[in-house]
Amino acid sequence: MRLLIALIVLSSSLALERKTFEGYKIVKAFPENSEHLQWLNHLKDQNVDFLQPATKEGRQAIMLLNPQQYIFTKTAFDSINLSIDILYDNVERHLQEMWKRLSKKKAFDINDYNSFEDINQGLDDFVGSCPSGASCNIENIGSSTEGRPLRVFKISKSGANRKIVFFDSAIHAREWLAPATNLKLLEAILKQDTQDAINLLNKYDFHFLIIHNPDGYVYSWEVDRFWRKNRSPNAGSFCIGTDLNRNFDVNWGTDGTSTNPCSETYGGSSAASEVETQALQNYAQRVGDSVIVWTSIHTAAQIILHPFGHTENGICVRAEDHDDLYRVANAFADAIENTYDTLWTRGNSCEEIYPTSGSTSDYVKAVVNIKYTYTPELRGPGFNPGKEAIELSSNEIWNGVKAMISEIEAVEKL
Numbered sequence: 001m002r003l004l005i006a007l008i009v010l011s012s013s014l015a016l017e018r019k020t021f022e023g024y025k026i027v028k029a030f031p032e033n034s035e036h037l038q039w040l041n042h043l044k045d046q047n048v049d050f051l052q053p054a055t056k057e058g059r060q061a062i063m064l065l066n067p068q069q070y071i072f073t074k075t076a077f078d079s080i081n082l083s084i085d086i087l088y089d090n091v092e093r094h095l096q097e098m099w100k101r102l103s104k105k106k107a108f109d110i111n112d113y114n115s116f117e118d119i120n121q122g123l124d125d126f127v128g129s130c131p132s133g134a135s136c137n138i139e140n141i142g143s144s145t146e147g148r149p150l151r152v153f154k155i156s157k158s159g160a161n162r163k164i165v166f167f168d169s170a171i172h173a174r175e176w177l178a179p180a181t182n183l184k185l186l187e188a189i190l191k192q193d194t195q196d197a198i199n200l201l202n203k204y205d206f207h208f209l210i211i212h213n214p215d216g217y218v219y220s221w222e223v224d225r226f227w228r229k230n231r232s233p234n235a236g237s238f239c240i241g242t243d244l245n246r247n248f249d250v251n252w253g254t255d256g257t258s259t260n261p262c263s264e265t266y267g268g269s270s271a272a273s274e275v276e277t278q279a280l281q282n283y284a285q286r287v288g289d290s291v292i293v294w295t296s297i298h299t300a301a302q303i304i305l306h307p308f309g310h311t312e313n314g315i316c317v318r319a320e321d322h323d324d325l326y327r328v329a330n331a332f333a334d335a336i337e338n339t340y341d342t343l344w345t346r347g348n349s350c351e352e353i354y355p356t357s358g359s360t361s362d363y364v365k366a367v368v369n370i371k372y373t374y375t376p377e378l379r380g381p382g383f384n385p386g387k388e389a390i391e392l393s394s395n396e397i398w399n400g401v402k403a404m405i406s407e408i409e410a411v412e413k414l
Contacts, residue, residue, distance in 0.1 A: 016222075016223050017223075018099075018222065018223055018224075018225075019223055019224045019225070020092055021064075021091040021092040021095060021225070021226075022090070022092040023066065023067040023090065023092070024064060024065060024066050024067070024090070024091040024092065025064075025065050025070050025086055025087075025088060025089060025090070025091065026051065026062060026063070026064055026065075026086075026087045026088040026091055026381075026382055027062070027063055027065060027070070027073075027084045027085060027086050027087060028052075028060050028061065028062045028063075028084065028085050028087055028381075029054070029060065029061050029063070029077065029082055029083070029084045029085075030058060030059075030060050030061075030083075031054050031056075031057050031058070031059075031061065031082065032057060032058065032082070033057060034057070035080055036054075036057070036080065036082045037054060037056075037057065039076060039077070039080060039082065040053075040054040040061050041054075043063070043073065047262070047263070047264075048063055048064075048065065048069055048073070049063065049064040049065075049226065049264070050062065050063055050064075051063065051064055051226075051300070051380075051382040051383055052300060052301050052380065052382070053353070053354060055352070055353050055354050062087070062300075062380070062381065062382050064091070064226060064382075087381055087382065094384070095225055095384070098384070098386075101387075105118075107121070108121050108122035108125070110122065110183055110184065110187055111387065111390060111391065112180075112387045112390070113176050113180055113387060113390075114180075114183075115218075115221055116148070116211060116214055116217050116218050116221070119179065119183070119210055119211060120149075120151065122183070123138055123151060123153050123210065124138070126153065126186065126187075126190055127153075129190060130155070130190070131155075131190065131191075131192045131201070133157060134155055134156065134157050134201060135154075135155075135156050135157070135158075136153070136154065136155050136156075136190070137153075137154055138151050138152065138153050138154070139151070139152045139154060140152075141209075141279050141280070141282070141283045142275060142276070142278065142279025142280075142282070142283075143275065143279070144213070144214045144215045144230070144231075144275065144276055145215055145230060145231055145232045145233075145274070145275055145276070146214075146215045146231060148214035148215060148218070149214070150209065150211070150212065150214065150276065150279050150280070151209070151210070151211075152207050152208065152209050152283065153186060153207070153208045153209075153210070154205065154206070154207050154208075155186075155189055155190060155201065155205065155206045155207075156205035156206075157201065157202070157205065162203075162204065162205050162290070163203075163204050163205070163290055163291065163292035164204065164205045164206070164207055164287060164290045164291045164292065165200075165204045165205070165206050165207070165291075165292060165293055165295075165401075165405065166206075166207045166208075166209075166287075166291050166293070166294045166295065167182050167185060167186075167206075167207070167208050167209070167295050167296075167297060168182075168208075168209040168212050168280070168294075168295075168296050168297070168360065169181070169182040169209070169210060169211070169212065169296070169297040169298075170182075170210065170211045170212055170213055170214075170216075170217050171212040171213050171244045171245050171296065171298075171360060172213065172216075172228050172229075172243075172244075172245065172298065173213050173215075173216030173217045173219060173220040173227045173228055173229070173230075174216075174220050174225065174226045174227055174228055174383045174384075175298055175299040175300070175378075175383055176220070176299075176383065176384070177299045177300065177378050177379070177383075177385055177389055177390065177393055178297040178298055178299050178378060179210045179211055179217075179297075180390045180393070180394075181297060181378060181390065181393045181394050181397050182208060182210050182297055183208075183210060184390065184391075184393075184394030184398070185208070185394065185397065185398060185401065186206070186208045186210070188394075188398055189201055189206050196402055200402070200405065204292065204405075205290075207287070209280070212244065212276060212280060213229075213230050213244055213276055214276075215230055215231035215232075216228070216229055216230050216231055216241065219231055225384065226383060226384075227241075228241075228243065228264050229241030229242055229243050229244070229264065229266065230242055230244055230274055230276055232268075232273075232274055232275075234261035234266075234269070235269070236261075237261040237262065239260075239261040239262035239266075241261075241266070242266055242267065242268040242269075242273065242274050243257070243263075243264060243265045243266055243267060243268075244274055244276055244277055244360075245356075245358070245359050245360060246265055246266070246267035246268070246356065246357065246358040246359070247267055247268040247271070247272060247273060247274050247277045247358050248271070248272060248277055248281065248358045248359060248360055248362070248363035249271040249272040249277075249281065249358075249363065249367065250271075250357070250358060250359070250362045250363040250366050250367055251308075251309075251310040251357040251358065251362065251366075252267060252270075252271035252272075252357060252358045253267050253271070253357065253358065254310055254311075254357040255309065255310045255311050255350075255355035255356055255357040256309065256354055256355045256356035256357060257356070257357055257358060267357075267358050271358065280360065281363065281367075284363070284364050284368045284370075285367075285368060288364065288368035288369065288370055291364075291368075291370045292372065292405075292408060293370075293372040293373070293374070293404065293405065293408060294361070294364045294370050294372070294373045294374075295373075295374050295375075295376065295401070295404075296359075296360045296361050296373070296374070296375045297375075297376055297378065297397075298375055298376070298377050298378065299377060299378040299379070299380065299383060300377060300378055300379060300380030300381065300382055300383060300385070301345075301353070301377035301380070302342065302343065302344045302345065302377060302378070302379055302380075303344060303345045303346065303352060303353060303376070303377040304329045304332045304333045304336075304344060304345070304346040304347075304374060304375075304376050304377075304400070305329075305346075305347070305348075305349040305352060305353060305361070305374065305375040305376075305377065306319075306325040306326070306328075306329050306347070306348060306349065306361070306372075306373065306374050306375070307319050307325070307348070307349060307361055307362045307365040307366070307373060308348070308349065308350060308362050308365070308366070309349040309350050309355060309356035309357060309359050309361070309362050310350065310355060310356070310357045310362065311350060311355050316348060316350035316351045316355065317350065318348055319365065321371060322348065324371070324372075324411050325371075325372065326346070326347060326348075327407060327411060328372060328374075328404055328407045328408055328411065329346040329347065329374065330346055330407075331403045331404060331406070331407035332346070332374065332376070332400045332401075332403055332404040332407070333345070333346040333400065334403065335396075335399045335400045335402065335403035335404075336376075336396045336397065336399060336400040338399070339395055339396035339399050339400075340392065340395075340396060342379070342396070349361070349362075349375065353377075359375075360375075361373045361374070361375045372404075372408055374404070376397060376400065378393050378397065379392065379393055379396075
């Protein structure tokens, strides 16, 4: 039955044409007061697609607007003296240039964006490039709604009580820079061409889940470039998909989520209702005692976040070891900033961006008891930066990861 459903979904998706974004604009706005924030939140309630939400005064919001939404938003913002800047005047023209370039790619290219199939081929090839003295293998930890594998690439060495450094990415399908950066981190460990990489692999094992949401990721390539959720059908609704980063079994359904299946933040029919969520929860439970740090890579806000995301009585909840988490987040963010002289925010997820519940990071912290869990929101702009962003992102995040691990060692006296 599951195979039949997968085949039906696959055949229907093949018949779909790629969504056009002709006349759409990507714009940014900087709210300067509470009225500005109220208007932006009103737009979010009206299902305007925020590529980067406005969470505080002075922090930019980035929106994807269709032509009608742009006219309404521009008129409304003019009335409250909130200016907007256009980042992309015609999104479709920008996308067509990208699709044309990508159509000429013949195979996996670690310095460009890659399809799900090409990523899997690249991972298979990486197994054969394992460094001397190490073991490389791929474990399928589960399957997606449509039957695609969730593959964890593992690089390890022999030795007792070795800890794991874990990275996941692409829980949100449209955030292509996240898996592209994650692949470059994997490559840095695999190539062993710097002393830092050698030292890290001598001490730790590394696990990489490059694509957590394979169905959504494929859909973002084939149909809707800005698709966020997975592709699970919702009973009683024509709207497809659950936000997997609201679906984990931790404070589920309490903050920053929606019960509307059409919402981008729909948390699912129940906690861990989605097979992709279940697969990663089970894997985390199995390896959690050995994980020294878990990093879930997202885009695009230039923030290093740590738990928790939820609230109690309207107040953001801090972990008991908040000071340790924040100290390491500071080291992580400072090293990133020092790479290209950029600015990165850091801190408690609820306080620094917005309340959330049911996230990967909170689950592995609260349920699996992994002390150090982080969510870097990578550079942008938005979810469709050019391929040149991959090298910039990977360089700065690699520096951040090295500093993060070093600071954990200092705090824990390892």
